Amino acid sequence: xxxxxxxxxxxxxxxxxxxxxxxxxxxxxxxxxxxxxxxxxxxxxxxxxxxxxxxxxxxxxxxxxxxxxxxxxxxxxxxxxxxxxxxxxxxxxxxxxxxxxxxxxxxxxxxxxxxxxxxxxxxxxxxxxxxxxxxxxxxxxxxxxxxxxxxxxxxxxxxxxxxxxxxxxxxxxxxxxxxxxxxxxxxxxxxxxxxxxxxxxxxxxxxxxxxxxxxxxxxxxxxxxxxxxxxxxxxxxxxxxxxxxxxxxxxxxxxxxxxxxxxxxxxxxxxxxxxxxxxxxxxxxxxxxxxxxxxxxxxxxxxxxxxxxxxxxxxxxxxxxxxxxxxxxxxxxxxxxxxxxxxxxxxxxxxxxxxxxxxxxxxxxxx
Numbered sequence: 482x483x484x485x486x487x488x489x490x491x492x493x494x495x496x497x498x499x500x501x502x503x504x505x506x507x508x509x510x511x512x513x514x515x516x517x518x519x520x521x522x523x524x525x526x527x528x529x530x531x532x533x534x535x536x537x538x539x540x541x542x543x544x545x546x547x548x549x550x551x552x553x554x555x556x557x558x559x560x561x562x563x564x565x566x567x568x569x570x571x572x573x574x575x576x577x578x579x580x581x582x583x584x585x586x587x588x589x590x591x592x593x594x595x596x597x598x599x600x601x602x603x604x605x606x607x608x609x610x611x612x613x614x615x616x617x618x619x620x621x622x623x624x625x626x627x628x629x630x631x632x633x634x635x636x637x638x639x640x641x642x643x644x645x646x647x648x649x650x651x652x653x654x655x656x657x658x659x660x661x662x663x664x665x666x667x668x669x670x671x672x673x674x675x676x677x678x679x680x681x682x683x684x685x686x687x688x689x690x691x692x693x694x695x696x697x698x699x700x701x702x703x704x705x706x707x708x709x710x711x712x713x714x715x716x717x718x719x720x721x722x723x724x725x726x727x728x729x730x731x732x733x734x735x736x737x738x739x740x741x742x743x744x745x746x747x748x749x750x751x752x753x754x755x756x757x758x759x760x761x762x763x764x765x766x767x768x769x770x771x772x773x774x775x776x777x778x779x780x781x782x783x784x785x786x787x788x789x790x791x792x793x794x795x796x797x798x799x800x801x802x803x804x805x806x807x808x809x810x811x812x813x814x815x816x817x818x819x820x821x822x823x824x825x826x827x828x829x830x831x832x833x834x835x836x837x838x839x840x841x842x843x844x845x846x847x848x
Contacts (some may be wrong), residue, residue, distance in 0.1 A: 503547045507560060509588050510568040534580050537561065545582045558586050566592030570602055574607030583611060587810060590615040591699040593750075595748050613740045619707045619836075620739075626837050627711045630844030631718065650675045686770045688712055689721045691757045692776035696749045700809040704836045705776050706739035706746075706809070713737045721764060725757035726750040727782065753783035758791040768799035772846060773840075774806045775829070779817040789823050796828030807833040 548557050560584060564570040573579045575591075583589070590612050593600075600608060653675035661670040692705040693700070702724075709722040713736040722736040723729060724746055735741050754777055765771050773795060781788055796802055804824055807814035812833040821831045834842065 495672050499547060503551055505655070506544050507548075507564055507568060507570070545579055547584070550585070550723060554584070558584050558588065561586070562588050562592045567587065569599070571604050574600070574604035574611065577607065577610075580607045580610050582749055585611065585614040585618055587615060587619065587700060587703060588711055590703055590743075594703065594743060594746065595696055595699050597744070597748070609740065609744060612817055615703075616707060616710075616743070619704070620711060623707060623836050624711050625838070627708070627840040627843075628715065630717075630840040631712070631715055631847060637803055652675045653677070685717045685719060686772065687719045687721065687766060688843070689723065689761050689764070689771065689773045691723050691725060691754075691761055691773065691775045691777070693752060693754070693757075694724050694726045694746055694748055694750070695752050695778065695780070697778055697815070698776065699748055700811075701776050701805070702746055702748065703743060704808045704810075706742040708839065709736045709742070710739040710835055718847075721761075723757060723760060725753065725760075727753045727756070729757050729760045731760075751782045752777070752780055754779070755783040755788035755791060758788055758795070762791050762795055765795070765798070765800060768795075771799075772801045772803070772843065774803045774805060776808050777816075778806060778814060779804070779820040779824070781817070781820050785820060785823070788820070789827055792824050792829050793827040800802050802829040803842065804829045804831045805834060805839070806831065808836060808839055810835060812838070 515555075545561075548560055552560065561573075565573060593608055593611065597608065642822050654671060654673070655669070657673045657675055657753055658669055658671045661672065662668075663670065690709050692702055694702060696807060706722070712718050713720045720733065720736045720741065722732045724732055724742075726747070727750060732742050732745070735745070754775070758773075758775065761773050765773075792802060802824075804821060806816040806821065812835050814833045816833075825831045832842075
């Protein structure tokens, strides 16, 4: 892609004018950001409009529909993220029809949350609707995983008549169908599927989520809010959700409402992890039935020695500690390995997990 300044020697073929116009509507903004003038030169190519290289005006909804039609889904989603996160196409949020046409994704929601402080009041309704759509999709995908992993373990001594792939008991199924073994074909005819019941947790547990609001953690903030919302609806689990930068904000009263949590979060700024951990330390009720999950890149702007000391005290009291350098779909973070190593030496497990694996981890540590 040589761009519009190659148009004099490499004109756009008629069949590619729609592609050129759609790309130009988004990426010509790069030229503007670098100080290039749209009116330089004469460009009377069809589809570009006369009087310069500025391109014709394309409504946000028209652009979305063209991009969806012209590009593969993965490319279209990437263009959406760049449109709102990099090039400030906030008109997409101001038009309810455009909001409905946007393909929701966690990447797009993360970009919007990072840019929220720069968005005007006229697009707040669109922002809320779009974030709500993304949260709804994520909850729908993750809730069964948390319910299966956290809300009681499998009890193979009791049969369940609720058929689910997560409770399928292969060994019991084989035993129940041994009478249908065919020695000639060496095949087992299975007509009776067996499923295990779930053992309800007898004791209640406190799960404390300490979530770093720094800009690089936007995706993890989103998944943390959703995870807290799901956990808040499970029996026997009390959730304390805390967002922090250089200050600490206890969002536990909104833990059941991840959309409101996300629209309240203030991404960016400094980081004082030690203060957040001390806050959690002050609110532990029963150390043996408490899990503290710290979601951060470990880039400590406060006192590392105080952070290490707090983690050490929590571990010594019996609190189960997990430090998450990422809680998102990729689980491939950049973080301060030196600080993370010092916390690991004090008893904190350090990991980067997908939300699904986080649910499994909770299921393993909550008896």
